[in-house]
Amino acid sequence: MSDDHHSHDEGSHFSDVELRVRALESLLVDKGLVKPETLDKLVDTYETKLGPRNGARVVARAWTDPAYLQRLRDDASAAIAELGYGGMQGEHMVVVENAAQVHNVVVCTLCSCYPWPLLGLPPVWYKSNAYRSRVVIDPRSVLKEFGVALGDNVEVRVWDSTSEVRYLVLPERPAGTQDMTEDELAELVTRDSMIGTAKL
């Protein structure tokens, strides 16, 4: 793979996609449509600062504050914005709650829409055709491959994201965590548990 980035002769070499990205970016900068510093900051935000931690904070707050949970049910976008998260295309959020007999899982069959401001960048499998097509048809077997075994009495609900609505799964609070602080609880919450492909 390193040959994509530099050849063994004197000059440097960009791959085709790298050249296209540079071409488009420099044209947009020339036209004043993109500011390099804004772009750098944005990329940096998504690369290093977001990740699934914002989503984990929402979940931990919902576990510890019943009034917040109710606001999350009533208007998830507004409740999430209370914690300072939102913006971009993640503003129309719906939170779906797991319970003893309900398991939720999220997909985007069209094009891998994903609540980026809460979860960072989507994992490769989320974008794969296999996941997108199969989880709708046979969620139980897909979840089983992820190591999520569900009893026959558990209802599986599959939520297909659109350009208008994004879903966040609210996992069940693990047993034995009643003495943990909100910060400690946030540490327990994984990305996959908020997509619905893992339990905690």
Next chain:
Amino acid sequence: MTAEDPLGLPGLPRDAEGPVFRAPWEAQAFGMTLTLFDGGCFSWKEWTQTLGAEIAMARERGDADDGSRYYEYWLAALEKLAVAKGLTTRGEMLARKDEWDRAARATPHGKPIVLPGR
């Protein structure tokens, strides 16, 4: 994903399950799209439709569509939408791509690559 960085890029973003981008250009393409959307150049619906169409075409061509080429489709969709919205043209992009290619080839390893006269 192994602990070794598959592209040999130190500092590549990752989370517990692996890198979120596999190369810097993916993050740049991603960031450009959000910046243009934020600037009102297109709606998110227009973006998802363009990207969805690109992925559907790739599948019709017989691509595996296993997620590994996702950002290639993303970039192709972004180029199409930028042209459709009059932000740039195919000709401009090809000419600029050629400029970057020549600049890269003329730049020794380890030196920043810049376009001449800019």
